[in-house]
Amino acid sequence: MSSPTAADVLVQNLQNWGVEVIFGIPGDGINGIMEALRKVEDSLRFVQVRHEEAAAFMACAYAKYTGRLGVCLGTSGPGGIHLLNGLYDAKLDGQPVLAITGHHFHDLIDTHAQQDVDLDKLYMDVAVYNVRVMGPAHVAGVTNLACRTALARRGVAHINFPVDTQSMPVSSGTRSERNLKGHATTEVFARRAALPAESDVQHAADVLNRGKKVAILVGQGALRAEKEVVAAAEALGAPIIKALLGKACVPDDSPYTTGGIGLLGTRPSQEAMEECDTLLMIGTSFPYMEFLPKPGQARVVQIDLDPARIGLRCPVEVGLAGDSGACLRVLLPLVQRKEDRSFLEQAQKGMAEWWKLMEERGTRRDTPMKPQVVAWELGKRLDENAIVSCDSGTVATWFARQIPVRRGQMFSLSGTLATMANGMPYANAAQIAYPDRQCVAFVGDGAFTMLMGEFATAVKHKLPIKVVIIKNNALGQIKWEQMVMLGNPEFGCELQPIDFVAFARACGGNGFKIEDPEQCGDIIAQALATPGPVVIEAVVDPHEPPMPPKIKAKQALHFAESLAKGTPERMKIATTIAEDRVRELV
Template identity: 60%
Template sequence: MADASDVLVERLIAWGVDTVFGIPGDGINGVFEALRKQKDRIRFVHMRHEESAAFAACAYAKFTGRLGVCVATSGPGGIHLLNGLYDAKMDGAPVLAITGMQHSDLIGTFTQQDVQLDKLFIDVAVYNERVMSGAHMESVADLAIRSALNARGVSHITIPVDVQVQDANKGRSSRDPQHHTTSTPAYFDQLPARVELEHAADILNRGKKIAILAGRGALHATSELEEMAQRLGAPVVKALLGKACVPDDSPYTTGGIGLLGTAPSQDVMEDCDTLFIVGSSYPYIEFLPKPGTVKCVQIDVDAQRIGLRHPADVGLVGDTRTCLRALLPLLKDHDGSFLKKAQKAKADWQKLLEERGTRDDKPMKPQVMGWELGKRIPANAIVTSDSGTITTWWARYVPALRGQKHSCSGNLATMACGLPYAIGAAVAYPDRPVYCIIGDGGLSMLMGELITVAAYKLNIKIVVIKNNTLGQIKWEQMVFLGNPEYACDLYPADFSAIARGAGLDAIRIEDAKTCGSQLDLLANKKEPVLIEAVVDQFTPPMPAKIKASQALKLGEALARGEPNATRIALTNAYDKVRELV
């Protein structure tokens, strides 16, 4: 007799799922028994926190394009999944969350862990259902999986503990057929109407200074983006989640956009007369051309995203690579002068990054660690980052090479995702090295996953940029609001010792002069290791172009009692003088 949990696991396997991240518990024991019986066909990865399980499933989905799956027990276990699931929702990653509930006859009676998780998950999930009986399981599982894949979002199934072990055929309705279809419609490959393609081509052909803004939807269209950039003479500016869509050493890109971006990218956005948005809904519209000043063509697989950030004269709904291939034959060759100007600006910017990344100040500048690390990450690596000042050092100083994969928490911008992301990546690609670039604040939140890395002997290099402060928050308090920093200091934990206690090898880097040689010692090491890089906490993640309002707010913060005013003023004045010289 197959029970509901057996059917669930069989449907996962039938859909090609080979990995589940999570933590067991008595509210989900029926599902775990089914996983145990199928352990040769589907792998369970035991995390140390349910939030990490959801992050790992999200990263697995981002890096593979396949369904990420996480599982948690009833009540608090399911609640802990939510942050990672919102990360998946906001970045368009297909994830299935499976949770337990109390006995069906105790729900709503104030029993232990009586949390109706289907009600709690109503906002995060595109498909969200409570399984009512064993016979209900198959159709719900198939719909949940199909919905997550089709909508590129989160599906959630919650199953009372007694239902988990119910006969899957008992009481089955005559209107409930067997659901054995495991395919999704290939509507993403469908082309927009010919008239829309021709309208888009006409706008692009008329443009003299075209900027391409590419995001996560263009990660699989590298060749097409570069061919498009060549044809249009258009620099490719990259949103953060699109970091790997064109390699940073490509002559066609000026790098990232926004506070974490580059000066040449901002110049391109300010000078263009035509904006071509490819697979991006970059949210910070203050870095885009002002509406009405440029013509705009946008490609996105999700019709909801068309015109969301900038008015689009033409919106092409479809897969980016398919649409780019259809557009290319309709486009004329442009003279390339706009691209050449951007390339020169990029070369100047690169010299500035090198100057910042090769300094030998004490304490060590965080840019030095980014620069030295960026030169050594192999071309087949997967790189994850966290949220905070660390995101700037990764975005600017660690180049995306052709063949690499890079990601972070995009629209949610949550801390603590970096290490679980790396675990998801390493499990998905055991033959590829994974680099996790994380701050001490982010690592502290889910530090138990160091044990997970050690337990599974995952090939992850965990690079902790340690400045003993919540740096991003500190600078936001000063530069955005003009307030002195408050409550941002972190106790200076010894992460090398903590890592060794968790079963990992660890090294400590604090001298810029030996940073590169210490990293060289790890070049061929396949075992996991933690690298604790101690850096100057008074080096801010400066925007590519500083606005007068930002400088004014910083001045206000220093004048209003900022406890480190002298150090901050001297550090920034000294750095600015060096750059000018």
């Protein structure tokens, strides 16, 4: 029997860490790794994608939806470069991902050879662990440390592997005298279990007990702590406000939640933030500090797994470093139940009115069809355990507001990086991780076209994803930011229309088109019930704005300035907004 190669050792150690799937594209810089993967294809699945960026997105989504290590693979030079955007998505959202890249021949590195890109240098910012393999005897140790570091530090690890070293027999490698065989622990891994000091927990309880109007802000770090979060809300009489990555932390039918926060949040959430005197932040470092209590307004307690993220957005009086659920379990026995429920009741009343408004927007029958209608009809028809992946852009507003989350469902998107093009790769990864669950991508036409080849990936791998494309033939978010944030006319945002139904069928999938809001629900139901990958092209009003929960005077002034300066279709835009506002007032 021949000696295992260095690439065989890499793959065997990945399997020891429980890796079952790797996303990537073959290339001559990783031929040795591809051969090692071929040998174990019955136990370790290689998922070929159409673009390495999608492979990194899929690894990030796999980590988000499963809590396990996501792995992606790219060849030397451009392959490794293409991975970077998806890897930054993982870095900024704190997801454990391992990127494996090739390099050309080890003894020609930095000699101006083909694809001579030092990817280990390029990855210095994105990776928490970053190494180039120096020989066959080096592989086992760095692979184990890469997996361990990515999981422990919830970040990106990177292994750069010269192509000739990949195929070298391990027996031929030179082991240094200090590198004793079997000296390092391999797949054993101790997850963080530390709890904050008792004095800090007591201090946090004291702050919360003294509060009269307590609000709770949760993020993705609280996704697995629903029971404890709800118990805290009940004891404190506090509304639960959800950062977008924490959308599925508490179902939207809970009497405690006021939904999202920020530009795509709800009015009751914003009002709770503006009026609270105490804020409990759980598993979030929500980046938009302008929506948090002003300095001096509220006393703040923050729980976060990463102590470095505590106190980034507003002054924090007490920081508790640790897992959200574990910290809450030691904190809750010290929290006194508040008899005054008026602050929570005020938020509940506001939410009842808010949901009436969302229903009104989601059931309109005028044409062109409103994007809210598509989201509303989709939300009503999702399976109880559906997984919904959203893209960045105006679609994130409809995703946040018009698709209520139910217990058992999962929702995610590119949170902190807010990159475009992640939605469909996320859905593909979710379908691979959960073959028996309904997996839906909710995307805009601009974002979809960036990586539209990944629909062919779904067809190739028989992934029955459903892709809902909100088609307005524009880069909508940028259009509105140009107008409302800067007061400039929109420029450069118009998109060439594409027949997405024809594209889906050309790839070997199915396609449906929706233009009439009266037929929207029925067509969505038909598409969701259709086997295999499906595209739903929903043609919507391009002039429908993603309105913030409260319009500031400066935003209104900038909008008026943009119209006066000559925004294209300015009369249609103004009329649409005026009609929307009149309907809501009536």
